[in-house]
Amino acid sequence: MVADLIEAFQHRSKKLNKIEKLKSKKSPIDTLNKLEEYAKNGYSSIPKEDLDFFLKSFGIFDRNEPNSFMMRVRVPNGKLTPHQAKRVGEIAIKYGQDYIDITTRMQFQLRFLKIEDIPAVLKELDEIGLSPFQTGVDNIRTIITDPLNQFAKDSYIETDDIVLEMTKFFWKKPEWLSVLPRKFNIGINGSIANRANVFAQDLGFVLASKNGEYGFNLYLGGKVGETAKQTNIFVKNSDEVVLLFKTIITLFRDYGFRDNRNKNRLFYLLQAVGIEKFEEAIREVSNYDFATAGTTLVDIENQNRDGLVELKNSRYAKLVIVPSGIFSGSDMVKASQVADEVGGEIRLTYDQNLYIVGVTKDDLSKYEIFQKYGKFDNPYFQNMVACAGSKECPYGVIENKPDAIKLANYLSENVPLENNSIVRFHWSACPKGCGIHGIGDIGFEGVRVKQNGESVSGAHIFIGGKMGKGAREGKRLIKSAPLSDVNIYVSNLMKIYREMKNSNESFSEFENRVLSHYPLQVLEFILKFNRAFPELAPLKVIENFPAWKGEKYIIEYLGKEIAKRLPKGHKFEAVAQKMWSHSSMDKFCLSFPKLDKIRRWIMDICGIADKAISKENRYSSISEVIKELERVTQ
Ligand code: SF4
Structure with missing residues (x-):
């Protein structure tokens, strides 16, 4: 009931956090209105509160170097037409040192932007229907969906229009600008494979069936360290999805906690009132009798096995593997030319790659971009994710993207896997977890470690994150290992996987079948012993360990x-x-x-x-x- 939410809210309303106090001082629109002035007067004219908070409302982030901004641009459905992609590439070349990052929310980031150029960048993006608005701080972030919805054979519900309808509700609307207590992530997946990381969101619409109809089960409360929990609500059409979305986002705006910023994602409101009471509040506020949950159909993890997905029209979507999401404006222009010539489009993915949709098999040898990125077409790169890291993000404690690439290169050379293998490495450079390390088969969380008296880059290693049905966060296997040791531990794990895997078995399936029988400490011991005594035959892992x-x-x-x-x-x-x-x-x-x-x-x-x-x-x-x-x- 809403009364329960009010009570929980009052209990957590004794004081406001610093950001809420700042937000009550002025509207982000005031900052937006001053942008031209800042561009004219230079970086030093921008007040600290705008650099630290209000510009982020518009996806403009002050980065480690003075006057070097990052801009995070929302791409609804991850979809870029050839024309949009070409212009995006040109903008990156013109203003951002030819650099583009593809992010885990199917959007892209420009870097190295000068304040003097930002109004022009916004204008050029606006001309192609794109904008960075509301991609930072307390906003509804880019909604993730299956980039191959409507194309892929396992796609049952087309979600593009639903995403656009939800986005229309809040995007560029002053009344929704940074008004939430915290960021809010949404995912919708209408396919059997989870290509939208849908269980990691505050709000997830997950393909389900009920009484012979397809629709979505509602999952709530995902965040770093927690997968979303299933509720007892099923929605069967886009009107119901949008109504449910509007109701939940309104409840979160009105009753989400505004005291401790470390404990104010939707998860904490749900924890305070219980999921049933929250469902009652949804029904009460929407005045709509949503059906009870159906059978969840999203069943398997995102599986980029050969990066070539056959489409309903007998053409293909070819995955361009972009290591750590580091792309360039020039290559975006090249990708746009391919998409244009084949009459297709580009779709960005949550694992920082991109599909060129609509190609034939002959096209794969025809275009240079497929050769250039084809060298990364192996299991270590195909599903790799890595957040910005210390060079670009003030919270990062390790460089991260280069570290992820280095490990993948090392393994490609030293423990090559057959192409019927799947392993998902996810890297975050700090506990905030933007590299979604919790759901990786193997997750890495950057830390500083003492080695021979010196502080060096290291990582906690996690294992066992799942993305399919029964999605769950991985558990920490090894604490604070220097990156040189991380190489050794992960090589050992990959050798074990390679030697013992059944044909076509993904690492996730192998982990379920073999490794999950081991207490984590025993696995840790085996890896540490093998690292300490390379001169001895390595300790082995066995099936059905008792x-x-x-x-x-x-x-x-x-x-x-x-x-x-x-x-x-x-x-x-x-x-x-x-x-x-x-x-x-x-x-x-x-x-x-x-x-x-x-x-x-x-x-x-x-x-x-x-x-x-x-x-x-x-x-x-x-x-x-x-x-x-x-x-x-x-
Ligand atoms: S995980 Fe940490 S370092 Fe990486 S992008 Fe997020 S906040 Fe920055």
Whole structure:
């Protein structure tokens, strides 16, 4: 009921956060009206509050260098006609050092813009129906949808017009300009494959069926660290979608929390009142009896296997793999020429690539752009996502985009995968998670790490994020690894995947079938041991690992596996039988000095009674064993 939302809102309304106070001082329109003046008088004439907040309402971001702005441009449905794409490329060449980023919301960013040029850039974008308005701060961000809706064979509901209808409601409308408590993300996916990252949104419309009709189930409350939860609402046509969208966005505007900015996404309002009460409020405010949920049909992850998608009209959409989304104006112009000649269009994707829609197979050898980007057509690049990183974003702690490319190049060379493999690497340069690292098969969150007394770039490594039915955030596998070690850990994981995968099995499916049987710490231990002792045969992963037998079993198992791998020329059968004596250990360690440091530890994990360790503590925990491994191999 709305009364529940009011009560929750009042409870969190004791004080306003700084941004809300700033927003109450003036309207963003005042800043927009001054843009020409700022352009004339130069960067130094812009007040701090405009640089820090109000310009962002219009998608204009002050970046690390003075007078070097980033502009994030909304592209409804990720769709660019050949003419639009050509003009976008030309604008990037003319004003933005020929640089274009494709982002995770199917839009693009121009960089290196001078304030003197920004009015002209806005005008040129406006001429082709594009604008950066409301792509930053407390606004309804670009709505993500399946870029191949209406074209792809698994697309059941065309969503372009629904997205346009929703966008029309708020885009460039002063009454919706930065009025929300926080940003608001929306996704709509009318296809079986999740090509819209739809479970990660504050509001997700997810393909479903009910009584023989296709429509959408409503999911709410996704954000970094949380996948959206299913509600008990089903909508069957665009009118219902738009009504539901308007109702929810109004409720969020009116009752979303405005005290602590770290806890004011829709998720927190839902958490405070419960999803059922929120549904009651939706029905009450809309005065409409929405049907109860149907069966969710979005079933599989986005799968860019060969980047060539057959369309309903027997032509193809060819994916141009753009590493880390780093594109250029010149190549956008080239892509526009191809789209023009084949009578097609361009669609930007949430994983920072682009489709040229409408090509034939013969076209693939005809156009240079396919050759140029074809070299990235391998599983490490196909589904890779990386946020802006420290060079472009003040929050970033690692460079990120180059780091992601470096790892993908390293793996392409050292652990090449067959093209029937799929692995999704997602990189964010800070916990804000714009690189959607939580839903990657393997996610990376940038951190600073101490290595030999120096602060170096590193990452937390996450594993097991899912995007299909049963979408969920990944879990942290390894904390704070320097990037040089990240290479080693991920190579090891990819070797395991390559050796054990079934034909056509994606990493996500492999993770479900094999790796998910392992407690995370055991997997962590295996990777860390293999990194510490490259001279030994690597510890393997096995199918159906019997973790249910308990920690004592696991530690003994690991101990025996290590013992089996000790160098040739030594007979350690006794170890496997848990009868390794101190003297045999001494002899062994003399011949293999590095292991001398961990002798006591090996004995311990082999289950050998050591008088210094009491019986109760012998199998202290896998985490302790990992800590000890790190200590002795430093
Ligand atoms: S994740 Fe952090 S560093 Fe990356 S774009 Fe977002 S805020 Fe910036």
